Amino acid sequence: MLEKYRYNVARCARCGICRAKYSEKVHYVCPVREHTGGFEHYFSRGRVAVAAGILEGAIDYSPELVDVLYTCLGCKSCVEQCGSVDMRNGKSLVDTAKIVREMREDAIALGLEPKIMQELHATVSKTKNTFGGNLEEKNKLAKKFELPEKGDTIFFSGCYGVYRDRKEAEATIKILKATGAAPAYLADKEWCCGVMEYWGGNTKVARDMALHNLEALTTAGVKTLVTACSGCLDTIKDIYPEIIEDKLPFKVIHISEYLADLVEKGELKFTKEINKTVTYHDPCHLGRHARIFDAPRKVIESIPGITLKEMERNREASGCCGSGIGAVRALEPDLALAITNDRIKEAVATGAEVLTSACPMCVEQLTLAGRASKAKLEYINLPALVAEAMGL
Amino acid sequence: MNVVRVKEHHPLYSELSVIVGSKYTTDSDFAVWAYSRDSSPVPGKVPGIIVRPGSTEEVSEIIKLANITHTPVIPRGGGASIFGFPAGIPGRSIVIDTTRLDKLIEINEENMTVTAEAGIGVCELGTKLTEKGYYANLVWAPYYADTLGGLIGGVMGGGWSTRTQVVGPNANHILGMKVVTPTGGIIQTGGGPGTNVHRKTTFMRDGGGPDTTGLFIGDGGTFGIKTEITLSIYPLETVAKPRGFLFKSFDDIWSAISKLMAIEPFPYTNLVGLAPNATALFMSDPCWVLLCYTRGYEEEEVTTKIKVVDEVCKAAGGELGSEAIHMQASAAGTGEMYREMGKLASIGMWVFLETHVPKEDLPRLFNKYAELIDQRFEEKGIKEYGGIRMDVMLPVGHGECYLSTNVYWQVNVPEARKKVMEIADEFVNVTINDGLFATTAQRIPAGVTGANWSPSYYEFMRTLKRAMDPNNIINPGHWGL
Structure with a gap:
């Protein structure tokens, strides 16, 4: 209120x-x-x-x-x-x-x-994910990678990783496995983190999602939760404690933080050079919300062959991708697109060949707008870029 | 909470939409509410409709329509004024939000001028000039919020930069303006193109007849709506050095300030005296602090000037401050200290009690106002609301000083705001009755200023206003006219 x-x-x-x-x-x-x-x-x-x-x-x-x-x-x-x-x-x-x-x-x-938001929240309530998909898809992902349901390190795929950008989720799992993290996965017990519901104002649905996920995570024995979605990260790390009015009994990290730590220790091994110029878009929920600016850059710069070129607005001053947690994109598509186009122009101005980000929602929004405007850019999520360089 | 469904449009909604486009016209209840206040605690007045014109011609058409329909017009820039937004007629006035007129028209490096639309943000203009290696005498605060036109109309002297203390206010550096008059005419002041039909370039305010540019400086927008402004620009200095000195008493710091401001040429570009109630913000053992920042184009010139500052301050009993104090001097001298005004909200809700004092009266009036405010704090229980004050003084030229008591309070209850505003109102009245000036040209100070004009001057201003604005369209009631 x-x-x-x-x-x-x-x-x-x-x-x-x-x-x-x-x-x-x-x-x-x-x-x-x-x-x-x-x-x-x-x-x-x-x-x-x-x-x-x-x-x-x-x-x-x-x-x-x-x-x-x-x-x-x-x-x-x-x-x-x-x-x-x-x-x-x-x-x-x-x-x-x-x-x-x-x-x-x-x-x-x-x-x-607004009606669209009502429908979105009803979908999440009913299907436990943003896209109305079948939770069985998450079981399939668990099965494909033989991920246990319980463990110290839990991978949280989020809705985008399963229903929109499977490559991102799979790359993250491959990285975690290849680096010895032995990730577990809640599979169909993982519900939407509630990011769209919380920021969209539907606190009840967001709370339902949060309470369920926290119980499932606790049952699974989580000590560290890793996600590649900046929306999930910020919601679980910062909003869940607000909802339960208590600290979380586990650590929440973004895959970029996990990778940056390995880079720091000299333990991230690449097998392939990516001889490309890359620019990085700071997702709002990873950057200004969760204050993570250095980790993704450290990871990108560690990849052999890559040259990182910053957009004019970066880090704390970064421009938004325009999605607005999907709400602005859904309700005001022209406004969202105009904002995304600004970001695409900035990316193009760097002369980079690749536009990467650490949030599947941002990558999707930038990809759609960039392709529509025929910008000469390749769009790839950070875990997929890292997995490629690791030969996974 | 109830839900409001339908509201009738402002009577001029359709006509104004035709002029500026419906995208740039709104009379929604929440929209006009958001335009009801400035950045001061002065209670707001809700206008009737807001328009964001995109050209001088659109402004002219709005004014003509307002004249036909006798609808009051309130011009608005960044909405960052600190003493009340012109009241107009609540529920009926047209607010002209000038921030869409934000183009930088030309940086003329040969004539050392810049021409920009009046709604350009001062920060945008300042940054673009810096990128080219120049500066204009704009404002040190609110740097990010002010528009150029709002600055020139709303502040005494048309704006105060971090160099004002030695080069005078922005008014001295304004060359000419394009203005929409209160009857909708479009004029160009400044003796240049648009004034003399044969002249193609450059402006000379005192050529081509009387200096009418000055009429629109500090007028609160009342004599016309500025749409384009030309200013002098200067090359950025290449050398700058900060200095901070600590003093034990007001007498000591004032001795240093009064001696320094008597020196020609000034050995400083920016000089700020802070009372212990202000230095408590960054010092564990607060005392009187003098912050000096000297700019120049040669190392030797700046070093020589700083040496003069050192000698005067030491002779007055000053002790050279630490590196941290010098950094404060840098922050003051570059304007960084004042730029991010939003952060002031961290300290508390605020009102700035500012005035201009002749040099010889400063010690007496500084103490008088300090005592007055202390007394009012006590009487009204302001400390119970977490009230604190910070006293600041700056020399301006050789004979004037700026004096400000910044009052902050922590509790956002209406009675706290009301009591602080009572102090603020009294301060404006007392200072103007002491023969001093208000630094802003907005609602409350403008009213008190007008009330203290001599009968002959009031009559002159009334005649001028009636001649220029026969329907009293723009800012009716400003200066009590």
């Missing part, structure tokens, strides 16, 4: 740094402001002002406002630029992504959830 953020909403200084269009670090802060009518309610300061108006009882939720709320990508570019800190807990003082999420939750409670 937005009420939880009353203190934070009132503390926005309305200074407007979140509307800066150009600074030494970023060309523009909010991609949504850039690709819409650009009114205040399309970026952080105005969204927080609207939240204040609701809390003060001056304005109410309406279908039109709900449409605007679902244009927020949750990319946290504004939060990054704002930089204000809540001295009570060290967290971001004005976390607009969270504030908008709470407003979405309130709108859902009023029966104002």
Whole structure:
């Protein structure tokens, strides 16, 4: 509920740094402001002002406002630029992504959830995955790689890894096995992590997913959870503790962190040179949300033959892929595409041959837009790139 | 919570949509609410409709329509003003959001000028000039939020850069403007192209008749809506050195400041005096601190100037600060200290009580205002709301000083805000009654400023406003007119 953020909403200084269009670090802060009518309610300061108006009882939720709320990508570019800190807990003082999420939750409670989001959440509730796929697919993956159900190290495939980009999931499993991690896999007991439901405002479904997964993981004896999906990583690592109001009894890492650690120890062995120039897209949920910027770069740079070329906006200042946890892509496809095209142009400007990222959702969004615009780029997820260089 | 379903459009919704396009027109309740306030704690006024025009001609058409229908217009830049957004007529006014007019038109390296649309962000303009090796005298804060037009209209002197203390405010560096007048006419000031029909290049404000450019500086947008602005630019300095000195008392630091500001040429580019209540933010043992930043084009020039600063500060009892203090001087001198204003929210909710004081009055008035604010803090129980204040003083030229008491409070309850605003209102009134100036040209300071004009000057301004804006369309009520 937005009420939880009353203190934070009132503390926005309305200074407007979140509307800066150009600074030494970023060309523009909010991609949504850039690709819409650009009114205040399309970026952080105005969204927080609207939240204040609701809390003060001056304005109410309406279908039109709900449409605007679902244009927020949750990319946290504004939060990054704002930089204000809540001295009570060290967290971001004005976390607009969270504030908008709470407003979405309130709108859902009023029966104002957009139809597409209702359908998505119903699908997740029913099928336990985002795409309405059969959980049997996860059993097939477990069987193919002879993955046990229990173990210290659990691979969390997420929905994308199984129903959209199987290559990413398979590459991750191969890497984990080849490097001696002996991964286990929950298979059909692994439900959607709940990322789309949580950020989409459907806390109930997100909570159901979280509680189920935590129980399944605990039963499986998890000590370390490894995932290649930045959405799953951030949700399990940062949102699950918020949902259960407790610390997790296990460690959550992204495959890039696992690999970077091996690089550090000199234990990652490559058998093939990839003589290509590569550019890396920072996923919002891995970067600004989970603060992982160095690990994927360390891994990419360790691959023999690869030259890493950074896009103009990178790391904390990275542009969003435009997907907005699928919600913006589903509800505002033209807006999402315009934002993705900006990113594709930046990737092309580096002169790179390959565009990689550490999130299947980003890779899918960039691939679709890049191919549509006939950009001369090859799109590959980070685990697949590493697996190729390892000869797996 | 109730759900609002349908709201009638603003009476000019269709006409305005035809002018700027429906994508850039909105009158949704949440949209106008989001435009009701600036970055100050001053209570907001909700406008009737917002438009984001994309050209000077569109601005002109909006103004003509407003005149026909007698609808008030409020121009708005970055929305970063710190003392209240012009009120207009709530529920009816048209807010012209100028931020779509954001093109950098030309950097003219031969004439050392830059021309940009008025809605360009100051940070964007500043960054693009830096990339070319130049600077303009823009603003040190809010660097990321201000627009060029908002800065020039909304701030005393048209903006304050980190070099203002030695080269004067931005007003001294503005060459000309394109302005949409309150009746919808489009004029070009500055004596250059657009003023003299035969002149092709360069601007000279004091040529071609009276200097009308000044009419639009610090006017809060009331005399017209700026759409293009030409400024002088200068090559970036190549050498810069910071210096931080610690002082035991106000008398000691003031002795150093007053001696330094009397020297010609100035041995500093930026000089900031901080009271212990401000240095407590970065020092475990807070004291009076003088931050100096000297820029130049030759190592020898800067070294010589810094030597002068050292001698004056030491003679006044100053102790050379640590490397960390010098870094603070760098942050102040480059503007970094003030740029990321959002971070101020970490310290607390804030209001800046700023004014300009003649040099000879500074010690007396500094103490007077410190006592006044202390007393009000006590009376109103501001400390119970986590209230703190930070006092800052800066010399400006040889004879003026900027003085600011930044008030922060921690508890966001309406009564806290109300009580702090009572102090702020009193401060504006007291300082203007002491013959000082408000630094901003927005709602509250503009009202108090107008109320303190002499009868003859008030009459002159009223005549001017009536002549230029016969329907009182733009910022009605500004300066009490």
